[in-house]
Amino acid sequence: MKRKFDLPLTITLAVLALFVFIPMLSAFEFSIRTPVKGGYGWDQYLWAIREEEFFYYIIRSGWLAALTVLITLIVLVPTMTWLHLSKSTIRPFVDGISLLPLVIPVVAFAVGAQISFPEFVQDTVLELPFLYFVLALPYAYRTLDIGLNSIPLKTLTEAARSAGANWWRTIITVIIPVIKSAVVGTVAITFALSLGEYTLTVLLHWDTFPTWVTYVAQENILGAIAISMMSLIIPFLVLTALTLIAPERSTQGRK
Amino acid sequence: MTPNVIEGGAPSRGRASLTSFLKNVAPALPLLAIIGFFFLFPIFRLIYVSFMSNENTFTLDNFRTTMQEPYRSGFFNSIKIGLFSAAIAALPGAVAAYFIESRGPVKLRRTISVMSGVLANTGGVPLAFMFYAALGIQGQLTKVLKFFGWDIYAGRFSLGTFLGLLIVYLYFQLPLMIIVFSPAIVALRREWAEAARNLGASQLNYWIKIGIPLLFPSFIASFLLLFASGFSAYATANALTIGDIALTPLQIGGLLDGNVSASQINLGKALGVVMIVISAFAVIPYLAIQRRSARWQKR
Amino acid sequence: MSSKSLTLRNISKRFGNVTALDNFNLEVGVGELVALLGPSGCGKTTALRVVAGLEHQDAGSVLVGDRDISQTPAHKRNMGMVFQAYSLFPNLTVEENVAFGLQMRKVNKHVRLKKAHELLDLVGLDSQSKRFTHQLSGGQQQRVALARALAFEPEILLLDEPLSALDAQVRVNLREEIRRLQLSLGTTTLFVTHDQEEAMAISDRVGVMNNGVLEQIDTPDALYNKPASSFVASFVGTMNRIPAHITDGMVEIFGSKIVALKRGNESGKVHALIRPESIAVAATTQGNAKVLTRSFMGASSNIICQTADGTIVQSLMTSASTGDLLPGSSVQLRVLSSEVLVANV
Numbered sequence: 095m096k097r098k099f100d101l102p103l104t105i106t107l108a109v110l111a112l113f114v115f116i117p118m119l120s121a122f123e124f125s126i127r128t129p130v131k132g133g134y135g136w137d138q139y140l141w142a143i144r145e146e147e148f149f150y151y152i153i154r155s156g157w158l159a160a161l162t163v164l165i166t167l168i169v170l171v172p173t174m175t176w177l178h179l180s181k182s183t184i185r186p187f188v189d190g191i192s193l194l195p196l197v198i199p200v201v202a203f204a205v206g207a208q209i210s211f212p213e214f215v216q217d218t219v220l221e222l223p224f225l226y227f228v229l230a231l232p233y234a235y236r237t238l239d240i241g242l243n244s245i246p247l248k249t250l251t252e253a254a255r256s257a258g259a260n261w262w263r264t265i266i267t268v269i270i271p272v273i274k275s276a277v278v279g280t281v282a283i284t285f286a287l288s289l290g291e292y293t294l295t296v297l298l299h300w301d302t303f304p305t306w307v308t309y310v311a312q313e314n315i316l317g318a319i320a321i322s323m324m325s326l327i328i329p330f331l332v333l334t335a336l337t338l339i340a341p342e343r344s345t346q347g348r349k
Numbered sequence: 350m351t352p353n354v355i356e357g358g359a360p361s362r363g364r365a366s367l368t369s370f371l372k373n374v375a376p377a378l379p380l381l382a383i384i385g386f387f388f389l390f391p392i393f394r395l396i397y398v399s400f401m402s403n404e405n406t407f408t409l410d411n412f413r414t415t416m417q418e419p420y421r422s423g424f425f426n427s428i429k430i431g432l433f434s435a436a437i438a439a440l441p442g443a444v445a446a447y448f449i450e451s452r453g454p455v456k457l458r459r460t461i462s463v464m465s466g467v468l469a470n471t472g473g474v475p476l477a478f479m480f481y482a483a484l485g486i487q488g489q490l491t492k493v494l495k496f497f498g499w500d501i502y503a504g505r506f507s508l509g510t511f512l513g514l515l516i517v518y519l520y521f522q523l524p525l526m527i528i529v530f531s532p533a534i535v536a537l538r539r540e541w542a543e544a545a546r547n548l549g550a551s552q553l554n555y556w557i558k559i560g561i562p563l564l565f566p567s568f569i570a571s572f573l574l575l576f577a578s579g580f581s582a583y584a585t586a587n588a589l590t591i592g593d594i595a596l597t598p599l600q601i602g603g604l605l606d607g608n609v610s611a612s613q614i615n616l617g618k619a620l621g622v623v624m625i626v627i628s629a630f631a632v633i634p635y636l637a638i639q640r641r642s643a644r645w646q647k648r
Numbered sequence: 649m650s651s652k653s654l655t656l657r658n659i660s661k662r663f664g665n666v667t668a669l670d671n672f673n674l675e676v677g678v679g680e681l682v683a684l685l686g687p688s689g690c691g692k693t694t695a696l697r698v699v700a701g702l703e704h705q706d707a708g709s710v711l712v713g714d715r716d717i718s719q720t721p722a723h724k725r726n727m728g729m730v731f732q733a734y735s736l737f738p739n740l741t742v743e744e745n746v747a748f749g750l751q752m753r754k755v756n757k758h759v760r761l762k763k764a765h766e767l768l769d770l771v772g773l774d775s776q777s778k779r780f781t782h783q784l785s786g787g788q789q790q791r792v793a794l795a796r797a798l799a800f801e802p803e804i805l806l807l808d809e810p811l812s813a814l815d816a817q818v819r820v821n822l823r824e825e826i827r828r829l830q831l832s833l834g835t836t837t838l839f840v841t842h843d844q845e846e847a848m849a850i851s852d853r854v855g856v857m858n859n860g861v862l863e864q865i866d867t868p869d870a871l872y873n874k875p876a877s878s879f880v881a882s883f884v885g886t887m888n889r890i891p892a893h894i895t896d897g898m899v900e901i902f903g904s905k906i907v908a909l910k911r912g913n914e915s916g917k918v919h920a921l922i923r924p925e926s927i928a929v930a931a932t933t934q935g936n937a938k939v940l941t942r943s944f945m946g947a948s949s950n951i952i953c954q955t956a957d958g959t960i961v962q963s964l965m966t967s968a969s970t971g972d973l974l975p976g977s978s979v980q981l982r983v984l985s986s987e988v989l990v991a992n993v
Contacts, residue, residue, distance in 0.1 A: 106448040114468065117479035117520065120489040169380050173504070176376040179566045184374055191384055197632040198392060199581035201598040201622035205605060206391030209398060209618070221387075227516035228388045292473045293583045297605050308474045308588070319445075319482070326467070334464045402872040540735040543702055546722045546795070549752030558748075562739045644782050645738035 118326070126318040138320035147306060148321070154219075159202035159288035161223035166234050166284045167277070169227075172265055174235070178242045179251060193236035195228050203229075204297035222300060226288040232278045233287070241276020245269075286329060392625075399618035412621035414611075420620060422595040428627065430511065430596070431580030433520040439572045442526025443564075449527070452535040462531070465524035472521055473584030480508055480517050480589075509590045517585060522575050529574055533567035536646035563645065570638035573631040581628060597624055651836040652677050652713035652803045653700065659708035661694055669692040670860040672708070675716030676884055679834040681827065682865075683847035686857035687885070692840045695857075696808055699838060701725050712803055723752075728835075729806040733813040735793055736781040742792050743768065743777035749800035760799075767795035770829060787818040794826065798833065805830065805837040811846060819843075822848050844884050848872070856880045872923075876911065878991040881921050888927065889919040892990070899990065902980075904935055907987040918990040924964035929953065931973060935980035938963065939973050945981045953979060 107140055128135040178186045195203075211221060250272065254264040270277055291303040301309075307325065311318035352519055403407040414420065427633055449461050483490045507513055537560065545555040583598035590599070597620060604610075604617035611617075654676040661669040676682045678926030684692035697703040699710055709718040717725055728749070736745050741982045743764045750760035768774040781789060790810055797805060807826070811819040827850040830837050834956040841847050847854045848868040855865035856879070864876040874882035882889075892899040892908075899908045899920055908918070927953050929939075937953040940960070949967045954960055961981060971978065 100452050101541075103452045106445050110445060113520075114464070117476075117483040120482035121479040123489065124478075139607075141579075165383075169383060173377050173380045182373050184377060188377055188380070191381075193636055195388065196577075196636070197625070197629050199577075199598070199600050199624045199628050201581060201583050201623045202395065202628075203388075203391065205601060205617050205621040206395030207387075208605065210391040211392045223500055224383060224387045228384065231384070255380070283466070286470060294389045296584075297602060304473065309476075311474055319473070319478045322478050326471065326475055330464070330467050333467065334460055334588070340360050456854060538734055540733075541732050541737055543722075544729070544731060544735040544796075545735070545748075546702070547725075547727065548698055548749040549723050549726075550748075551723055556753075559737050559739065578722070 105116075118323075121319055122323055123317060125323050127316065129316075139324070140315045141314075141317050142321045145317075147238070151303040151306040154301075158219065158222050158226070159285045161227040162230065162280050162288040163225045163284045165190070165223055166230065166280065170192075170234060170238055170280070171270065171277070172261075174238050174242060175247070175251075175265060175269055178247050189235075189239075190257070193232050196232045198227065200293045201297070204294050207294070208298060219300060222295065222298075222302075223288070226284075226291055227300075229291065229294065230284040230287045233283045237276050237279045237283060239274070241273035244276075245272050252299060280331050282333065286333075289329070290325075342345060351528070363445070395618050395621055395625075397628045398615050399622045401615050401618075402502070403612075403614055411615050412623070414613060414616055415469060415619050415623050416459065419595045420600060423597040423600045423620075424623065424627070426511070426595050427580050427597040428513060429580075430518065431576040431578075431631075433515055434522045434579035435572050435575035435609065437515070437573055438519055438522035438526050442523050443530050443568055443571070445523075446527045446531045447534050448529050451537075454633050459592060460604045461527070465527045468524035469521050469528055474588045476517060476520060477508075477587055478586035484508060484513075484516070510591070511594060514586060514594070517578055517589060518582065521585075525578055526571055526575055529571040530567060532646065533564050533571075533642065536642075537563065567642050570642070573635040575640075577628050577631045577635070581624070649804075651678050651834055652715075652836060653711075654804050654836055655711040655756040656699065657709045657711065659695065659698055659710070661698060661703060661978070662706055669698070669705075672862060673861065674855060674865070675961065676836055676838055678836055681830050681837040681839060682851045683839045683841060683851040683854045684857055685841060685844055685847040685854050687842060689859075690857040691860040692842075692857050694806060694860075696840045697805055700727055700729050700806055708791060710950065718723050719814070726800075726802055727804040727806055728800070728802035730790065730793045730797050730808065730810045733786070733789070733944045736789055736796070738781050739901065741778050741780060742773065742784070745781075746796045746799050748796060749802075750769050753800060759911050763799055764795070765920060767799050768792070771795050771825065786814050787822060790814065790822060791825070794829065795796045798829065801833075803836065807837065809841055810839075811841070811843070819846070826850065848884070854884075856883060858883075868951060875921070875989065878919075878921075881989065881991070886924055886962060888922045888924060889991070890922060890959055891957070891960065891993070892918055892920045894918055894990065899988065900982075901983050901988070904983060906983060906985070908990045909987050910990060912992075914990045916991050917993050919993055921989040921991055922983060922985070924950070924962040927961060927963040928984055929963045929965060929970065929973065930980045930982070931977060932980045933978060935978040937979050937981050939977050940977055942970065942973050943974055946979070951979075954990045955981070 125138050126134045126136065131137075168210070173188075177181075177188060207221075207225060247269070250268055251264060254268040259267065290304060290306075291302070295300050295302050296305045303325065307318055307321050310321060361376055399410070400407055400409060400555055415424075425623065449458060453461070480488075482488055484501070485508060491501060508517060542555055543560055546552075550558065581598060583602060584596075586596050586599055587602060590596070592599070592603075601617050601620050601624070604620070654674075656674040657671055659669050659672040660667075670691075672691070672695055674682070674684075684695060686692050694703060698705045701717075705718070709716055711717065712725075712727075736742075737748065740748065743761055746764035746767055747755075747760040749989060750763060751757075755763075758863065763772055765777060768777055771794060773788060773791055773795070776784060776788065776792075783793075784792065793810070810826070811822055814822065823846055826839075839847070839851065848871070851868060853865055853867055854871055856863045856871065858879050864871060865878045866874075867877075871884050875884060875887075881887045890901055892901055894908050894915055895912075897908055897910075898905045899918070900906075901920055901922070905927070906920075908914070908920070937955045940952045942952075942956050943950040944967060947967060948964055949970045951963045951965065951970060951973060953959060953963065963981070
């Protein structure tokens with residue numbers, strides 16, 4: 095076991111840290127400036143939080159992201175469980191289709207989306223969760239695929255079914271707990287992508303938190319910077335904390 | 350209904366094969382329906398309408414226009430920025446991924462993985478702010494560099510130029526490279542390095558004969574994905590430039606916004622289709638290479 | 649290149665707080681196949697890796713013949729090694745894999761491929777020479793690994809649990825093949841395993857290890873019949889432990905007085921160590937034990953009984969002589985040898 099100081103690794107991390115944090119810290123410094131009073135303060139952050147639209151848009155984006163996650167789990171988990179179990183001939187087809195959104199640039203997709211949906215779909219913001227679902231599909235599908243591959247799915251299902259559970263109970267009480275980390279990963283990726291989605295949203299003329307930030311920037315640039323900082327740093331900290339707290343799961347057997 | 354050849358050899362009587370067909374497909378229908386309606390349908394419609402003239406007749410004019418200025422420059426610049434941003438980020442990203450994955454402790458690896466995920470998704474206005482604050486005319490780093498004698502604004506540089514965009518794109522391209530390339534590093538088994546040493550290979554020999562040949566396809570694949578990412582980026586370019594650089598995503602955005610109106614109303618669709626084709630040229634090989642590499646990467 | 653002897657002298661190795669090897673000594677003679685046998689964590693793999701140069705010892709030396717190679721880097725040690733699994737290079741074909749060691753020694757392409765084919769022929773895989781690793785089964789992969797390790801005629805052959813990842817039948821066939829090859833080439837071999845049947849079946853000598861220490865190294869016969877410690881006795885084969893009391897150098901088991909072979913200071917209350925084949929079972933009306941189970945294994949049967957004081961005793965007899973011993977029936981147990989090993993309780 096190497097106990098000695100790993101120079102290349104340290105240098106790599108140092109360079110990366112500089113590269114990542116200089117812009118971030120610079121912006122942070124801007125955001126805590128108080129031009130009127132001189133010096134520093136949390137004024138911009140307080141201003142942002144007091145803006146009534148702040149919470150409105152956070153909740154709106156959060157709600158849309160949550161819906162996207164819900165759609166993803168409800169549609170993908172049962173379907174993929176079935177695909178893995180049944181050895182269906184259409185599995186390669188579905189595997190392939192799930193990767194297709196990667197091929198299509200979001201801008202092009204936005205053009206197509208704009209001209210495709212009938213009025214009733216376009217008028218409701220509920221079209222967004224389904225579109226976000228499509229955008230996140232390649233990542234969500236792959237994460238769940240890997241998770242399902244790593245468990246003895248057939249055996250577990252047969253055990254549950256022979257003990258009397260119907261399909262839904264089997265999935266909810268047996269399968270999902272076993273592939274917990276894959277499910278968490280899927281939720282995280284889908285939620286993060288939906289929360290931060292800008293291009294599709296703005297081109298389809300919807301308002302969510304990311305588009306609102308752009309709008310605020312036209313009026314109060316320092317305030318907008320503060321909001322941007324929050325939208326970057328908070329998910330960052332939350333996810334990092336989750337990662338460090340999570341129990342170590344050795345998926346690679348490095349002896 | 351034509352009898353399907355299904356595992357188990359269902360008898361090809363009409364009713365039996367219908368049931369087998371349904372059993373084989375039905376549970377996937379909700380997923381396929383959503384993908385069909387919300388994804389495939391818009392794409393097909395896009396392709397269809399791109400061939401429509403203003404009078405709803407079939408035409409190739411929309412595509413002809415895409416090959417003219419300013420759209421031609423748009424494609425040229427977008428491809429350029431895709432290639433350049435991928436080229437700059439690829440090797441550093443690969444090297445960083447190597448050191449992190451092969452020598453970092455577990456917690457570090459996980460933290461970097463999460464961070465890279467967040468950073469790779471960073472873009473648009475928040476990213477623009479960060480770089481204005483760091484490298485803008487009043488930026489912190491600009492001031493530091495000036496102190497050391499290098500005035501980056503002495504020439505015609507600004508963040509809204511091609512070079513400026515390139516620097517900013519690096520911010521999300523580098524983490525993306527780490528994310529996409531790391532699995533290949535992780536899949537390099539320790540046994541191979543040890544076996545190579547045992548058989549008489551020095552470290553260099555191992556890398557030349559085994560390590561690099563194994564990593565190379567994944568490296569190329571990652572480069573391709575980075576190209577697609579840089580090529581298609583919209584939000585960041587939109588936030589940084591003022592419309593003076595021709596980039597395809599921005600041109601399409603302008604047409605969609607109604608800020609720009611073209612005489613051909615379906616020009617935007619044609620631009621979109623060409624974008625898809627260019628993107629496909631990168632992403633499809635990416636997927637193919639990854640699939641092939643999966644054979645030896647299975648743990 | 650003819651084979652040499654292998655010597656490990658006073659090797660110590662620690663990983664953090666854990667002592668993997670404690671003043672470990674071992675000598676493998678020219679052309680000998682010695683197995684290191686023991687449970688996980690006993691240090692056998694560490695010892696092998698120190699020989700290979702993949703781990704560096706904290707103290708002690710490794711010698712090949714008269715040559716001290718303790719500081720020689722791994723890639724200059726000229727030893728062939730077979731790993732447990734997954735060690736074939738996935739980007740090279742089978743023949744390129746086998747020729748790799750020769751390639752590193754700058755042997756010209758034509759010559760090294762020819763040699764590779766010779767070895768592949770020896771392991772029966774010449775037909776697969778142009779294939780890739782993922783196209784082969786586990787057993788085939790290990791045979792290629794073996795060919796690869798022997799292609800450059802190493803002085804020493806090292807095997808790190810090469811059969812552990814394989815199916816039972818493949819394991820048996822492959823271990824015979826390893827022994828056959830080793831004997832015909834005369835290569836000094838060190839073989840690490842946790843499977844005692846495997847070690848006993850093909851080795852000239854077996855070293856039983858426990859907690860970084862070599863408890864006993866002897867021929868399989870001697871290990872089985874004259875285990876030097878309680879650990880070795882239990883690890884190699886099955887051993888009954890019957891409570892008894894030493895009086896005047898004798899113990900009384902099942903009514904007969906037998907000589908107690910002491911290895912140390914055993915006295916008073918002890919365990920008599922008796923192999924199942926040294927215990928006879930006979931059906932009778934008022935015996936000293938009751939049958940618990942009988943396992944029919946073809947030519948022989950394993951009978952497990954329980955004595956009045958609760959001791960479980962295992963007996964191995966020919967199926968013919970056990971007749972119909974049903975669970976619950978009363979039997980008389982008898983020790984067949986005139987001397988038994990004893991161990992402290």
